[in-house]
Amino acid sequence: MRKHWAVAAAAVITITALAGCSADDGNDAEVPVDKPNPVVTETPEPTVEPTVFTLPSTCAELLPASRAAAFESEGLVLLGGPGGRYGTDYLGEPSPEEGLGGITCIWGDSASEMSSISISVAPLAASSRAGIVEGFVQDGLNEGEIEGANTFGLQGDTELISAVYNVLRNDSWISVISTLGGPAAYEEAVVVADEVAATVYQ
Secondary structure (H helix, E strand, C coil): CCHHHHHHHHHHHHHHHHHHHHHHHHHHCCCCCCCCCCCCCCCCCCCCCCCHHHHHCCCCHCCCHHHHHHHHHCEEEEEEEECCCCCHHHCCCCHHHCCCCCCEEEECCCCCCCCCEEEEECCHHHHHHHHHHHHHHHHHCCEEECCCCEEECCCCCCCCCCEEEEEECEEEEEEEEEEEHHHHHHHHHHHHHHHHHHHHHH
């Protein structure tokens, strides 16, 4: 009889212990939580804008290949300027940009040889800047600003007035003149001026 009681008592103790463990597991034990691994992101290095101005020696160095190809597809050939059909003799007298030691390049219709678009680049000194700006104001050009530069432009029209866009930086003058003006021609002049800036600043 004592033996059966001992076995029964041991069984009760075991069950009680197990019940106690179950109660503790449900109330006091911490449930582990998976923590996501930290994501390491690389900070991109800031883009360094080109700052060194280099004056092209020929018109072929003035534009990116894509723009030169676009002119060719439109039937435009290089008439005036270094490397052009007539070189610097196309104009009767030097352009203002040429007067500052720059170059002027003129693309036009290959058959009629009428100019279509003129692009000029010249080095710019502080001593000549004021006179250039004064001339723009007298011509009624609208003044604006882009990053690091002043702009002077005129939309013109498709009949008489050319589209004109000038960009003056501390050390350069870029100008684009479209013989036929209007909104589309002016917008193209702005794009071309940006392309020229990307070419002459490396």
